[in-house]
Amino acid sequence: MIWDLVIDPFVAFGFMRRALVGCLAIALGGTPVGVFLVLRRMSLTGDAIAHAILPGAAVGYLVAGLSVGAMTVGGLVAGLTVGLLAGFVTRATVLREDASLAGFYLTSLALGVLLVSMRGGSVDLMHVLLGNVLALDDQAMVLLAGIATVTLVALAVAYRPLVVDSVDPEYLRTVSRTGARVHYLLLTLAVINLVAGFHALGTLMAVGIMIVPATAARFWHRDLAGILVMAVAIAVAASLTGLLLSFHFGLPSGPAIILCAGGAFVLSLAVGPHGSLLARRVHRRHLRA
Amino acid sequence: MLDDMMPAPPPRAGMGKSARHGTWGALEGGALEGGALEGGMQRCGPAPSSPVGPHPAAGAATLYLRATASLREPSRFPRLGGGRKVCRATRRFLVGVPTKPMARGAALIAVLIAVIAAGPRAAAETDPVEVVATFSLIGDMAAAIGGERVSVATIVGPNGDPHVYQPTPDDARRLAAADLVLANGLGLEGWIARLIAAARSDAPVVTVSDGIAPLTFHRTRAHAAIARYRRCQTGNRLDVACARGPLDYEDTIGTDPHAWHDLANARIYVANIAAALTEADPAGAETYAASLAGYQRRLAALEDTIRTVIRRLPDARRVVITTHDAFGYFERAYGLRFEALQSAIADAEPSAADLAYLIRRIRRMRVPAIFVETTTDRRLIERVARETGTRIGGELYSDALSPPDGPAPTFLDMIGHNIRTIEAALNAGR
Amino acid sequence: MRGDTAMAGPIEIENLTIGYDRHPAIHHVSLMIGRGSLTAVVGPNGAGKSTLLKGLVGRLRPMEGRIRFRGVGDDGIAYLPQQADIDRQFPLSVIDFVAMGLWRRIGLFGAVTRADRARVADALAAVGLSGFERRGIATLSGGQVQRMLFARTLLQDAGLILLDEPLTAIDTKTAADLLDLIRRWHGEQRTVVTVLHDLDQVRGHFPETVLLAREVIAHGATADVLTARNLLRARQMCEAFDDRAEVCDRSSDRPAA
Numbered sequence: 003m004i005w006d007l008v009i010d011p012f013v014a015f016g017f018m019r020r021a022l023v024g025c026l027a028i029a030l031g032g033t034p035v036g037v038f039l040v041l042r043r044m045s046l047t048g049d050a051i052a053h054a055i056l057p058g059a060a061v062g063y064l065v066a067g068l069s070v071g072a073m074t075v076g077g078l079v080a081g082l083t084v085g086l087l088a089g090f091v092t093r094a095t096v097l098r099e100d101a102s103l104a105g106f107y108l109t110s111l112a113l114g115v116l117l118v119s120m121r122g123g124s125v126d127l128m129h130v131l132l133g134n135v136l137a138l139d140d141q142a143m144v145l146l147a148g149i150a151t152v153t154l155v156a157l158a159v160a161y162r163p164l165v166v167d168s169v170d171p172e173y174l175r176t177v178s179r180t181g182a183r184v185h186y187l188l189l190t191l192a193v194i195n196l197v198a199g200f201h202a203l204g205t206l207m208a209v210g211i212m213i214v215p216a217t218a219a220r221f222w223h224r225d226l227a228g229i230l231v232m233a234v235a236i237a238v239a240a241s242l243t244g245l246l247l248s249f250h251f252g253l254p255s256g257p258a259i260i261l262c263a264g265g266a267f268v269l270s271l272a273v274g275p276h277g278s279l280l281a282r283r284v285h286r287r288h289l290r291a
Numbered sequence: 292m293l294d295d296m297m298p299a300p301p302p303r304a305g306m307g308k309s310a311r312h313g314t315w316g317a318l319e320g321g322a323l324e325g326g327a328l329e330g331g332m333q334r335c336g337p338a339p340s341s342p343v344g345p346h347p348a349a350g351a352a353t354l355y356l357r358a359t360a361s362l363r364e365p366s367r368f369p370r371l372g373g374g375r376k377v378c379r380a381t382r383r384f385l386v387g388v389p390t391k392p393m394a395r396g397a398a399l400i401a402v403l404i405a406v407i408a409a410g411p412r413a414a415a416e417t418d419p420v421e422v423v424a425t426f427s428l429i430g431d432m433a434a435a436i437g438g439e440r441v442s443v444a445t446i447v448g449p450n451g452d453p454h455v456y457q458p459t460p461d462d463a464r465r466l467a468a469a470d471l472v473l474a475n476g477l478g479l480e481g482w483i484a485r486l487i488a489a490a491r492s493d494a495p496v497v498t499v500s501d502g503i504a505p506l507t508f509h510r511t512r513a514h515a516a517i518a519r520y521r522r523c524q525t526g527n528r529l530d531v532a533c534a535r536g537p538l539d540y541e542d543t544i545g546t547d548p549h550a551w552h553d554l555a556n557a558r559i560y561v562a563n564i565a566a567a568l569t570e571a572d573p574a575g576a577e578t579y580a581a582s583l584a585g586y587q588r589r590l591a592a593l594e595d596t597i598r599t600v601i602r603r604l605p606d607a608r609r610v611v612i613t614t615h616d617a618f619g620y621f622e623r624a625y626g627l628r629f630e631a632l633q634s635a636i637a638d639a640e641p642s643a644a645d646l647a648y649l650i651r652r653i654r655r656m657r658v659p660a661i662f663v664e665t666t667t668d669r670r671l672i673e674r675v676a677r678e679t680g681t682r683i684g685g686e687l688y689s690d691a692l693s694p695p696d697g698p699a700p701t702f703l704d705m706i707g708h709n710i711r712t713i714e715a716a717l718n719a720g721r
Numbered sequence: 722m723r724g725d726t727a728m729a730g731p732i733e734i735e736n737l738t739i740g741y742d743r744h745p746a747i748h749h750v751s752l753m754i755g756r757g758s759l760t761a762v763v764g765p766n767g768a769g770k771s772t773l774l775k776g777l778v779g780r781l782r783p784m785e786g787r788i789r790f791r792g793v794g795d796d797g798i799a800y801l802p803q804q805a806d807i808d809r810q811f812p813l814s815v816i817d818f819v820a821m822g823l824w825r826r827i828g829l830f831g832a833v834t835r836a837d838r839a840r841v842a843d844a845l846a847a848v849g850l851s852g853f854e855r856r857g858i859a860t861l862s863g864g865q866v867q868r869m870l871f872a873r874t875l876l877q878d879a880g881l882i883l884l885d886e887p888l889t890a891i892d893t894k895t896a897a898d899l900l901d902l903i904r905r906w907h908g909e910q911r912t913v914v915t916v917l918h919d920l921d922q923v924r925g926h927f928p929e930t931v932l933l934a935r936e937v938i939a940h941g942a943t944a945d946v947l948t949a950r951n952l953l954r955a956r957q958m959c960e961a962f963d964d965r966a967e968v969c970d971r972s973s974d975r976p977a978a
Binding site: 176177 | 778779780797798799800802805806807808811812813814817818821824825828829830857858873877
């Protein structure tokens with residue numbers, strides 16, 4: 003029974019196996035980046051970058067026609083430009099992350115819409131650019147795996163300064179010059195995970211897998227390492243459950259996966275051990291000291 | 292790094308220790324004379340010397356007052372209420388103005404008005420009928436019927452997807468300038484109603500699919516097929532005849548808009564177009580009738596070709612796998628079975644169940660080829676092909692024509708290309 | 722022993738003006754802070770004490786003048802700001818936070834040895850936070866956060882230590898302990914500059930004082946600086962910025978001591 007429900011779909015169908023591996027890759031690479039974004043109050047970066055990549059995709063389309071590769075590269079350049087510019091403005095001026103990112107991504111989006119309409123856009127560029135977790139070809143798999151590896155290595159290398167920059171950036175500035183670099187690194191990792199995610203999995207899945215498990219994991223652990231591990235675990239579990247729901251009940255796969263993650267989020271915020279609604283209302287009997 | 296340039300913040304709340312001896316507050320009541328300040332200490336309050344310069348606004352005010360002084364002199368303006376004075380001023384105005392240029396100007400304006408009024412009537416005799424078609428297929432049909440008497444503009448061009456199109460201001464302008472608007476109807480162009488309202492065009496909108504027998508569809512073929520499979524199964528036995536029967540459309544969610552793939556419907560389309568053109572431009576009625584007849588003949592010939600090709604296909608190979616369910620009418624009319632991944636609305640995302648169903652079907656049926664479409668994302672269908680080891684048989688044009696240099700620049704070419712591609716791929720490897 | 726380097730000399734602040742939007746927070750400050758000295762910086766609110774410290778750390782760029790370090794702070798500058806902009810909600814434990822003080826020693830990749838761990842434990846004990854190792858920083862009170870920051874500063878083992886009102890939210894007993902700590906640093910030949918409000922503490926523990934009220938009123942031995950006359954002059958400083966002030970054209974001149 004368990005075999006039929008859970009294991010057999012993956013054994014019988016290659017596209018299910020690929021989908022699972024693809025989800026695993028983005029859970030390993032994107033979700034930890036998402037944890038840092040959430041902790042640094044940059045959770046809406048994902049949506050902003052999703053809109054910001056339009057002019058890059060438009061330029062790619064103008065240059066090379068409906069080539070998904072050219073448009074993805076263009077989108078990557080645009081996303082990196084917007085992300086890094088926003089990061090620079092946050093550090094160098096009075097604006098904070100949310101305002102600087104909003105300023106740049108909206109400008110970028112407007113530029114993209116302009117470029118698209120100049121060419122008589124009866125082609126919906128974003129539709130062409132966005133992928134589907136069930137349609138992962140070899141190229142997309144290699145891209146996802148590569149980016150997951152790069153992300154994990156980068157996070158391991160920059161872990162210390164990233165944590166310090168997130169808690170006490172002033173201090174990092176006095177002892178080292180890596181504060182700004184680490185901020186840009188985080189933005190770069192976010193952008194490449196997002197763009198690869200859009201290309202392979204579509205906007206909803208890419209942003210959702212990055213951010214939603216991170217928000218859920220907050221309620222289970224109080225230390226950073228625990229949150230990271232829990233977030234990845236939730237992402238993998240949501241991917242598995244979502245794919246199975248899509249398989250057995252005919253639900254579209256991307257939304258099913260993110261709904262499972264969302265369900266985990268709601269459950270966590272209701273009854274998680276730390277800081278949830280339940281934890282704040284119901285108190286266990288206190289100790290003597 | 293120039294953030295936080297503020298001076299030191301005010302003292303914290305915990306600083307209420309002013310009662311303590313050593314803090315600044317103790318100086319309040321100290322027995323210290325306020326003696327003269329030593330040099331080097333800056334004074335508070337306004338500085339003794341003159342300010343840097345006049346306030347910029349003050350300068351502007353002075354200039355304004357000076358410039359308008361003459362206007363405010365009492366002698367320039369007639370005093371209101373002083374009757375005789377007003378009359379004199381008004382008379383001075385009327386008398387002073389020369390009349391000759393005024394007369395010339397009035398005459399010029401009259402001539403211009405006459406020319407403009409006369410213009411459109413004269414132009415209407417020779418101008419082509421401005422037709423706006425919603426997408427390339429209808430545009431091509433209108434051009435074929437109307438010939439030189441019409442000027443056709445298309446909103447969704449070649450290789451564009453009419454299901455999910457986003458209109459632009461250019462489209463609204465074209466609609467406003469149109470004499471006739473042709474739309475497919477049947478829910479294909481979800482965006483058209485708002486566009487017409489926004490363009491405030493008073494051109495008649497003709498639904499070219501009026502009069503066809505519509506087809507409805509399930510959420511996905513997979514669901515319909517699974518429902519039929521369950522219906523036809525008793526215990527472990529499957530009633531094969533039942534399973535080969537028609538899909539039950541009880542669970543319909545809409546009308547299939549791709550009526551043009553059945554050429555009998557295409558004949559109705561062009562007849563409707565000809566009627567609409569005749570109504571908009573009665574003088575061209577003969578031209579339109581002649582074009583219509585010729586087009587109908589070509590459609591009939593094409594239909595013969597299709598039926599011949601399909602008859603020649605062996606029974607086991609009479610199935611075409613495509614991306615979205617665009618060929619329901621073709622299937623109903625000509626008996627060639629179509630299976631697709633996505634439903635006819637093409638925007639709904641397929642689920643893993645749909646993919647699994649299609650893969651199982653293809654493996655069981657052992658079809659020779661799978662077809663991609665020009666308007667939809669081909670990655671999903673390519674994945675299905677890869678997984679079942681089936682090759683891609685070619686490209687089908689379902690919702691749009693190709694660009695002029697492509698294999699399907701007109702509607703007739705498109706139908707021809709489709710059937711030839713299907714024939715070649717399904718007959719291969721026999 | 723510190724102070725043995727050939728370049729050893731005082732910190733020279735020459736005609737330093739740091740301000741905001743053309744208004745000076747401190748102007749024409751010229752000072753020499755001796756190497757290994759223990760200096761308190763006092764003054765009324767808005768006197769620019771924090772600004773002076775930020776200028777020393779390099780966080781604010783001067784409008785005029787400069788600072789020459791002459792080798793002081795070559796083995797690091799430790800700066801404890803007045804209102805630390807810490808994200809208290811970040812899931813970090815006290816021990817990890819305090820261990821940030823080891824940065825100069827271990828950098829990006831250095832391992833935390835057992836000796837380092839012992840040093841961290843010592844630092845926590847010195848500020849009275851033993852037993853707080855595993856607590857999250859979100860659960861600490863204001864005073865405890867201040868002590869945690871102090872422990873980190875301790876760990877930094879720097880040659881120049883700048884403290885901006887370190888004792889504000891702390892009870893008397895701990896304040897006394899921390900003042901002992903500061904004295905210990907002084908004994909270790911580190912240069913310590915501290916901003917304080919409590920003149921009793923200054924008189925009791927700090928041999929040198931700078932009385933600042935936008936510019937230097939007096940600088941030198943504490944008893945000489947904290948006279949009634951000097952304090953009155955400082956009190957008469959105008960706190961608000963004057964938008965109608967004239968452009969400053971004074972060249973550098975040292976104020977009367």
